[in-house]
Amino acid sequence: MSIRSPLLRGLLPLVPLLGFLLIFFVYPTCRMLLLGVSGGPAAAARFHELWAAPLYRHVLAETFRISIGVTVACLLLGYPVAYTLTFAPPRRANLLLVLVITPFWISILGRSFTWMVLLQRAGVVNQVLLALHLVRAPVPLVYNLLGVYIGMIHILLPFMILSLYAVMRAIEPSLLRAAENLGASDWQTFRRVFFPLSLPGVAAGSLILFVVGLGFFITPALLGGGKVTTVAMLIEAYIHQAFDWGLASALALVLIAATVLVLVAYNRLLTVDRMLGAR
Amino acid sequence: MGINRRVDRLVEQYYLGRISRRTFVRRACGLGLSAAALPGLVGEFLTSPARAQTKGTGEVVVCTWGGSYADAQKKAFFDPFEQETGIRVRVTGIPDVAKIRAMVSTNNVEWDLVDAEGEMMIVLAHDGMLERADYSVIDRKGLMRGSSSDWGVGSVSYGYAMGWSTKAYPQGREPKTWADFFNAQGFPGRRAMYNQPIPALEFALIADGVAMDKLYPLDVPRAFKYLRDHKAMVNIWYKETTQIPTLMRGQEVDLIEGTSGRLTELKRSGAPVDFTWNQGAWLQSYWIVPKGAKNRDNAMKLMAYYTRPQNEAKFAELFASGVPNAKAYALMPKAAADLLPTAPQNVVHEFQVDSAWWAQNLDAVTKQWLAFVGG
Numbered sequence: 001m002s003i004r005s006p007l008l009r010g011l012l013p014l015v016p017l018l019g020f021l022l023i024f025f026v027y028p029t030c031r032m033l034l035l036g037v038s039g040g041p042a043a044a045a046r047f048h049e050l051w052a053a054p055l056y057r058h059v060l061a062e063t064f065r066i067s068i069g070v071t072v073a074c075l076l077l078g079y080p081v082a083y084t085l086t087f088a089p090p091r092r093a094n095l096l097l098v099l100v101i102t103p104f105w106i107s108i109l110g111r112s113f114t115w116m117v118l119l120q121r122a123g124v125v126n127q128v129l130l131a132l133h134l135v136r137a138p139v140p141l142v143y144n145l146l147g148v149y150i151g152m153i154h155i156l157l158p159f160m161i162l163s164l165y166a167v168m169r170a171i172e173p174s175l176l177r178a179a180e181n182l183g184a185s186d187w188q189t190f191r192r193v194f195f196p197l198s199l200p201g202v203a204a205g206s207l208i209l210f211v212v213g214l215g216f217f218i219t220p221a222l223l224g225g226g227k228v229t230t231v232a233m234l235i236e237a238y239i240h241q242a243f244d245w246g247l248a249s250a251l252a253l254v255l256i257a258a259t260v261l262v263l264v265a266y267n268r269l270l271t272v273d274r275m276l277g278a279r
Numbered sequence: 280m281g282i283n284r285r286v287d288r289l290v291e292q293y294y295l296g297r298i299s300r301r302t303f304v305r306r307a308c309g310l311g312l313s314a315a316a317l318p319g320l321v322g323e324f325l326t327s328p329a330r331a332q333t334k335g336t337g338e339v340v341v342c343t344w345g346g347s348y349a350d351a352q353k354k355a356f357f358d359p360f361e362q363e364t365g366i367r368v369r370v371t372g373i374p375d376v377a378k379i380r381a382m383v384s385t386n387n388v389e390w391d392l393v394d395a396e397g398e399m400m401i402v403l404a405h406d407g408m409l410e411r412a413d414y415s416v417i418d419r420k421g422l423m424r425g426s427s428s429d430w431g432v433g434s435v436s437y438g439y440a441m442g443w444s445t446k447a448y449p450q451g452r453e454p455k456t457w458a459d460f461f462n463a464q465g466f467p468g469r470r471a472m473y474n475q476p477i478p479a480l481e482f483a484l485i486a487d488g489v490a491m492d493k494l495y496p497l498d499v500p501r502a503f504k505y506l507r508d509h510k511a512m513v514n515i516w517y518k519e520t521t522q523i524p525t526l527m528r529g530q531e532v533d534l535i536e537g538t539s540g541r542l543t544e545l546k547r548s549g550a551p552v553d554f555t556w557n558q559g560a561w562l563q564s565y566w567i568v569p570k571g572a573k574n575r576d577n578a579m580k581l582m583a584y585y586t587r588p589q590n591e592a593k594f595a596e597l598f599a600s601g602v603p604n605a606k607a608y609a610l611m612p613k614a615a616a617d618l619l620p621t622a623p624q625n626v627v628h629e630f631q632v633d634s635a636w637w638a639q640n641l642d643a644v645t646k647q648w649l650a651f652v653g654g
Contacts (some may be wrong), residue, residue, distance in 0.1 A: 055650045113525065120529040143515045143531070226474050226516020229653035241475060242645035243376075243402075 036249030046250040056234075056251070060258060063230045066145075066220070067213035070152045071206050074160040077153070078205070079198075082164035086171075100161050108155055112222045115151050116142055119223075143225025151219040156212065160205040167201030168194075203270060207263070214259055231255045338367040339577035342390040345372045348598055352394075355594035360584045366577050376402060379569050383408045388571045392578040394434045395567045397634025398641060403567065404430045405638070410568040410575055417583040423621065425631045426603035431565040432586055433603030438539035438561045438620030438629065439478050442523075442554035444468075447533035457486035457558050460534055461505075463512045468533030471526050474516040476641075476648040478560040478632050479506065482536060485558050491630040499644060503651060516652050527552050543599055543618045559629040561601065561620040595619060 037043050050056045081100070085093050103111065118124050119142035126138040141147060171194060179189040217232035231251060238248035341357065343349045349370060357368040374393050380403075382388045395403070403409050409430045419427055426433035441460055443453060447468050454466050460482070472479055480502040481494055487505045489498070515532060517523070523541040526532050528550050535542075542554040566585065568578045584590065591607035601621030602608075608616045608623055616622040620629060637644075 053650065055654050059653060113521075116522070116525050117529065120525070120531045122529045122531070221518040222522065225514070226518075226652050229649070234649060234653070237645065237649055242642045242649075244642055244646075 032245075032249050033253055034249075035246050036251075036253050039246065042246065043250070046247050047254075049247070050250055050254055056254070059229050059231055059234055060254070062228065063214055063232075063255075064258070064262070066148060066152070066216075066228070066230065067210050070149060070156055070213050071160075071209040073149065073153050074157050074209055075202065075206060078157055078160035078164055079202075082161050082168055082201070085161070085165050086168040097165075100158050103154065103158055109218060111155065112151055112219050115147065115154070115223060119147055119150065142223055144227055145224070147223035147225070148220045148228045151223040152213060152216055155219060156209050159208055159212070163205030163208060164198065164201040167204070168198050171197045207266075211259060211263075214255065335364050335366045335577055335580055337574060337577060338369055339574045339581050340369045340371060340389060340391045341394075341581070342371050342374050342392070343394040344374065348600075351594055351598035355590055355597060356581070356585055359590070360581055363584070364580065366580065368581070374399065379403060379408060380406070383570050386571060388569045388573060390569055391572040391574040392581055393567050393569065394564060395431075396564050397562060397632070398638045400428070400430050400565045400567050401635050401638035403569075408570050410570055410572060410578075412568075412582065413579040416576075416579045418586060421588065421606050422586060422603045423605045423626075426563055426621075428565060431567040432582055434564045434566050434585070435598075436561050436563045436601030436603070436619075436621045438556075438559050438601070439473070439482075439536065440539045440542060440554045440556060440559040440620075441482075442527065442535045442537050442542040442545070442552055444527065444530060444533045445551045445553050446530065453553065453555075454534065455555060455557060457482045458488075460536070461486045461509045461512070466534065469514045469531065470512055470534045471515040471517055471532040472513050472536045473520070473538075474518050474652060476644050477562075477637060479536065479648075480644065481560055481630070481632065482558070483509075491558065494630060495633040495636045497636065497640070499640070499647070503647060506651060510651075524550075539618075539620050540599060547618075556620070556625040556628045559620065559625075560632050561626065561629050562632045563603070563634070 036046065081096075085096050085100075088096060120126070121138040121140075123141075125141060126135075129135045129139060141150070175193055175197070176189055179193045184192065214230075215232050216230060217236055220228045220230050221233050221236075231254075235248045235251050235255075238244045238251065343352060349372070353368075353370060357370060360366065361368055371390070374395050376399050379390070379393065382390065400409070411429055412427070412431045417432060419432070422432060426436070441454065441457065445453075448454060448466065454460055454462075459466055460470070480497055480499065483502045483505040484494060484498060485491060487501065489501075515526065517526060520538050520541055523535065523537045524545055527535060527537075527545055530551075537554070539554065539556070539559065542552065545552040546554065566578075566582050568575055568582075572578055586604050588604045588606035588610055591602035591604050592610035595602050595607065596611055596615050599615075599618045601619045603621075605623065608619070608621075617624065619625065
């Protein structure tokens, strides 16, 4: 039997990947999530527990706060880098790009441990600050919220820079030249031409970072010193320590639902579709 | 309890230094033994060979934890076992309750012998997923109390203890008890605790005045109240025991609740760190056989082989963790035994974590713990 529909025939090369994802990702994920809603009264009790105990609201709010904070910080730090990359001569741009990508080669676990060593009280950063007499006593840079921010920004920044760079590079240079020919100053050209055209990159990068940031687990666990708890950390603890997979799954569902809600609101406010280039 | 078992226990207590020689002699006479027989009894305790006949065929699949730990097990137990018995040992990993459940319930058990933590054993035994240990094959004599159960004999024991920076607290001024650990006035400094309830709750109760032999069942509300009252002085709740060297070497903290393994390692490497076995906790892991294991008999033979003190002494020198046979400690250099939580000279200062209590209460307590640390 041959496949008539050209659409289906076009999708044929995707079958191996789709099959792989279906078996090793979609099926186990659904099984796991079903645990949270199965069991009738037990499931109801689970969600009631998540609703009633202040811990979960506190943790959910903290997770969102951190993810948004990291996204904003990466945007502020990454935008100038992507801008520089876009206008650098090709050879220098390539070199800079390698520097941006290099952190990907080191595992997240390794980087988190390195930050612990660098940022601790007797670490390099504090020693330099003390030697320069900028501070009198070691500054608590790690095992707190600040440490979590530093670690997460370091891990997520390349994603932001690459998202921005992809869009900025596609901006037609003739548009910028046209603006200059029409008498716009550099600032005006940036503000009224370049910046609006780069917004799809801002939207895409922010979305990626926000969603990825919500799932962070090992970095806040190591760098937070127990003072920061994210939803992913709770899920891990329920699976590995408390052996309550039902509650872990219910918690995952709550995180997914909250994420979708935020994305819908984000879409309404910023019309992401348009910025991402959909017609 | 049979007379033989009582004699065994008495000899063990004497050997471990729990009772004096005089008490030993008095009680032994009370059991109807003549004083002249006692030296022979103790001698037999120290040297009796395994009764088990271990020759066999086929193979046994052992599931253990990998790394340098599994390498040491292979050298001390699995390789010589293969040579002596002709039974091939296949090593795999990593022990996992969920996997054992799946194997047993689908009647497709791939592992014959599993190196399981105490709670794992109790949870699985409760669900009827384990074979009973066959003590007609395994020599239970000489195994320390708490190091063997109906479901298996001890594999290794490991400890938790209080460690400190010798720069912050030089010799003579070091903390000695958990009450000292939670005493910020007497011992000013930064503190770190392991971010899990075992055995932080026990340590809190000891600091609050509960005797080590009266810990279980744990008074959970009292433990949490004590911890809440002292939470502010704990600067770091660390997630992984691999963080202990970083925290102590970097002098991030002055006092730490840590594993005796990591603290020993640090002290031996020359870091300014010391620790005490006093009021420490030790936990027992066990060899277990999943129900319906294909090579059950071979698994029992390997367990029997494992308990021989000579093998265990060799193992403990390769990998610093406690072993279940009390005789093994006499066969290794004292310096090596000093590092082990269950060596006779150390174990008397510690308590054993009650895995049975924790298996029943871990879910509920962990939830409270997460709320305590995260809230």
